[in-house]
Amino acid sequence: MSNWLAGAEAVLDPSVLILTVLGILLGVVIGAMPGLSATVGIAVFLPFTFTLDPLPGLVLLLGIYNGACYAGSIPAILLRTPGTPASAATVLDGYPMTRNGQAGKALSVSLVASVVGGLLATVMLIVSAPAVAEVALQFGPAEYFALAVLALTIIASLGEGALAKGVISAALGVLIAMVGLDGISGAQRFTFGIQQLSGGIELIALLVGLFGAAEALFQIEHMHKESKAASMGSFRLKGKDLRRMSPTTVGSGVLGFFIGALPGVGGDIGGYVAYNETRRFARHDREKFGHGDSRGVAAAESANNSAQVGGLVPTLTLGIPGNTAAAVLIGALLVQGLRPGPQLFASNPELVYGSFIAILAGFVVLLFVGSLGIRAWAQVIRIPPALLWPIVLILSIVGSYAVRTNPFDVVVMLAAGVLGYFMLKGGFPIAPLLIGVIVGPLAEDNFRLAMIQYGGSFSWMLDPLPFVLLVLSAASLFFSLWRSNKARRKAAADAQKIDQP
Amino acid sequence: MTRNPGDRVAAVILLALAVFVFAYSFTMPDPVQELDPGVAAFPRGLAVLIGVLALVPLFRPQPGEALPRGLYAGRVIGTVALLAGYAMVLDIIGFVITTVAFTLAELFLLGIRRPVTLIVMPLGVGLGLFYVFRTLLGVALPTSGLGGLPI
Known part of the structure; x- marks a missing residue:
């Protein structure tokens, strides 16, 4: 109880309250702009938190994290272009609703479902996270190594593109994390006599480059599409509409949380799974899905917001990112000298419990901000990209420079931006690389510690929890291989049908 | 989306990186503790992994986006x-x-x-x-x- 009191006291500070609202506002604007995901938003706004205390800084970023996830649905519904990857499934019924003249209703459904899904998930986070942290205190090197491997294999196998490219990306991330001092022996690796590399590659510069600058370069290249205005229709939801979407919203919220709590799995997967399950359960009118059924929007939005919050469970309790945006949050905490993990609950209860309260408050703020400004947020998509992306680039520069006031980090950011751009062009997913950078040292250090602890034997891999986690890791890779082989066979069969009419 | 010529270029770069990391790992110091696999073990394993997987885009390039002109x-x-x-x-x-x-x-x-x-x-x-x-x-x-x- 005292932890909750400490958290509540910290949140009641006026600066924290203001930053909670500001974070949500920024998140909504960021998410509403196609191409600016929560990850990019958090990355470019990181420098604003460097001089803040940990809780106000984290609260601002959490507001962006959750606000952007909701607002990604705005361009998904109006333009058929998800503002964030998490809103990809929202397009399926959101855009058909716009074509049917129901854009306003689709936006209202998305807002209500996002808030309900987010609130449900926050309650589940509050209940589960301290318990998981309690259990995680018992984990040793073997368990942490297996968890890191699971996070890497899931993110590598679930990402867009081929499995091989996902695993290569994750491996490159682990390799990048090795630059600098070795955590166990103190030996220098991959520094090539460059003094600036002896402390390792600066994480913030790397992630700002990979997500901010790379996305800006990619969008600058594609900057020729004009957005068209859509007819909004009524924004009002009737009692009948709310009753119809309630079971879907609640069910998808619960499902999304558990999907999001898996290491490395984000709102995009949560949204798709919940959408498919909702469609499968609708036995009598399944054919309406894909043609503008509001339940489709509710399922996708409730689940993706819920999954976003669920991603905070492994992030805060284990220090293993629940999704890419959460990986950037870990970077923000590390800059503040805080390491996420079970010890954080004991050493900084006001930060952990204050964050929980701020997330709850943030969703209430989102309901007001969303409903009062819903017409205004729909206009954000019309900001000319030629004005937007130069600002993203400048914020990327400030973000990379400000951590250590070192121009070398700007060079690192630029190199990461160019690498990320070519990865985007070549179909190499970027998310596994970032997760690799963050969990790579966890995997390596704990592997070596486990080997030392077990006298040079691999028998620790057969301990119950590491064994189960490593089997799950292998299963996720095999499942991804099977899925891509199946898709390839189907594509070949379809091509054959076209050739032989 | 076209058949991606960049996949083969990326594969060659990745293979070169894998060979470099593998060779470079032999210049790293020996483990201080007897049972520690050492600082070179992980880089060496990753080099092998990247090298093997780079063969996939080399021999089976995926459809991808062409470079801008x-x-x-x-x-x-x-x-x-x-x-x-x-x-x-x-x-x-x-x-x-x-x-x-x-x-x-x-x-x-x-x-x-x-x-x-x-x-x-x-x-x-x-x-x-x-x-x-x-x-x-x-x-x-x-x-x-x-x-x-x-x-």
Whole structure:
């Protein structure tokens, strides 16, 4: 109880309250702009938190994290272009609703479902996270190594593109994390006599480059599409509409949380799974899905917001990112000298419990901000990209420079931006690389510690929890291989049908 | 989406990286503790993993997006060049002047020709961000001291 009191006291500070609202506002604007995901938003706004205390800084970023996830649905519904990857499934019924003249209703459904899904998930986070942290205190090197491997294999196998490219990306991330001092022996690796590399590659510069600058370069290249205005229709939801979407919203919220709590799995997967399950359960009118059924929007939005919050469970309790945006949050905490993990609950209860309260408050703020400004947020998509992306680039520069006031980090950011751009062009997913950078040292250090602890034997891999986690890791890779082989066979069969009419 | 010629180029680069990392790992120090697999074990394993998996895009390239040409390539290359220039002169001529110049050049590169936008936005971004970061947030952005001004 005292932890909750400490958290509540910290949140009641006026600066924290203001930053909670500001974070949500920024998140909504960021998410509403196609191409600016929560990850990019958090990355470019990181420098604003460097001089803040940990809780106000984290609260601002959490507001962006959750606000952007909701607002990604705005361009998904109006333009058929998800503002964030998490809103990809929202397009399926959101855009058909716009074509049917129901854009306003689709936006209202998305807002209500996002808030309900987010609130449900926050309650589940509050209940589960301290318990998981309690259990995680018992984990040793073997368990942490297996968890890191699971996070890497899931993110590598679930990402867009081929499995091989996902695993290569994750491996490159682990390799990048090795630059600098070795955590166990103190030996220098991959520094090539460059003094600036002896402390390792600066994480913030790397992630700002990979997500901010790379996305800006990619969008600058594609900057020729004009957005068209859509007819909004009524924004009002009737009692009948709310009753119809309630079971879907609640069910998808619960499902999304558990999907999001898996290491490395984000709102995009949560949204798709919940959408498919909702469609499968609708036995009598399944054919309406894909043609503008509001339940489709509710399922996708409730689940993706819920999954976003669920991603905070492994992030805060284990220090293993629940999704890419959460990986950037870990970077923000590390800059503040805080390491996420079970010890954080004991050493900084006001930060952990204050964050929980701020997330709850943030969703209430989102309901007001969303409903009062819903017409205004729909206009954000019309900001000319030629004005937007130069600002993203400048914020990327400030973000990379400000951590250590070192121009070398700007060079690192630029190199990461160019690498990320070519990865985007070549179909190499970027998310596994970032997760690799963050969990790579966890995997390596704990592997070596486990080997030392077990006298040079691999028998620790057969301990119950590491064994189960490593089997799950292998299963996720095999499942991804099977899925891509199946898709390839189907594509070949379809091509054959076209050739032989 | 076309069959991606870049996949083969990427595969060759990855293979070269794998060979380099594998060879470089032999220059790393031996383990201090007897049972520690050592600092070279993971890099060596990753080099093998990357090398083997690089064969997939080499022999089975996936459909992908072609590299930009003409105007679109010019925008990307120009932006990278401007960013490189920014990184080089930031500490010398300070944040405000560098940012104003970068924003102006970038807007021009992206096809903005309205004089009002070209004047107001670079000045607004440069001075606005400088004020927010340096004055409100206390982030030490570099200054030039040009004309005795604190920018």
